[in-house]
Amino acid sequence: MPTPTIEELEALVGRPLPGGTYTVEPWRMWLTNDVVGAPQRTDGVAHPMFCYYGAMAGMGLTIEEMFTLCSASADDGPMFGESDLQQIRPLQIGTTYTVRGEITSAVRKQGARTGTFDIVGFRLEVVAPDGEVSGVVTNSFVYPRRSA
Numbered sequence: 752m753p754t755p756t757i758e759e760l761e762a763l764v765g766r767p768l769p770g771g772t773y774t775v776e777p778w779r780m781w782l783t784n785d786v787v788g789a790p791q792r793t794d795g796v797a798h799p800m801f802c803y804y805g806a807m808a809g810m811g812l813t814i815e816e817m818f819t820l821c822s823a824s825a826d827d828g829p830m831f832g833e834s835d836l837q838q839i840r841p842l843q844i845g846t847t848y849t850v851r852g853e854i855t856s857a858v859r860k861q862g863a864r865t866g867t868f869d870i871v872g873f874r875l876e877v878v879a880p881d882g883e884v885s886g887v888v889t890n891s892f893v894y895p896r897r898s899a
Contacts, residue, residue, distance in 0.1 A: 754896045755822040760857040760869055763820065767853045768873065769811025774847040775801050797842040802886035803834075805842065806875035809850030821857075821871050823894045832870055832891030840885050842877070848885065849878040855889070859896075867896040 775797045783798050784791050810817075815825060823829050842848065852875035859869050872891040879885045 752819075752822050752824055752827070754867075755869075757857075757859045760821070760859065760871070763854045763871065764857050765853060767851070768875070770849065770851040771809040771811045772847050772849055773805035773809035773877070775805065775842050775844050777844050779804075780844050795844050797844050799836075799838050799841075801842050802838045802877055803836050803888055805848055805877050806850055806852070806886065806888035807890075809848065809877070810852055810873075810875050811850070817873075817892065818894075821869070821892065821894055827897070828895050830893045830895075832872070832893045833889075834891075835887075835889040837887045838885070839887070840879075840883070842885055846880065848880075851876050851878065856891070865895070869894045869896060 780797055780801070781791060783789070783800060787798070789798055812820070818824055818829055852873055854871060855874045856872035857869065859867065861867050870891050870893050872889065875888045876884050877886040877888070
């Protein structure tokens, strides 16, 4: 895939992501707690990781579609950059949340050994049925550019 110009990449900033919904399924909650060694809760509160899982699953794009949006593919070797998770209030098991988000940054950098690469950041909000934001996930992907 051809390397985008920095102007093309910067034009993505502010672009909304399709978004969608995510339901914290009881069986997934049980499996997650089992895998991470967390106690099985009976109060209906989901493990904090579900804020991240829900945001990523409900953003409305697959990871490969996100790569394509940024003029890359998995074959180019993109890497996960940074992640920040802010859980404002606990997610509830069995509840369906709305996910909305947008691309928040696009930066081109040049490394002495790594060459040219782009870092594209995006922010996802996990919104409860009452309209209140329950969590915010901010991530970035690093895209190596072989011909920039």
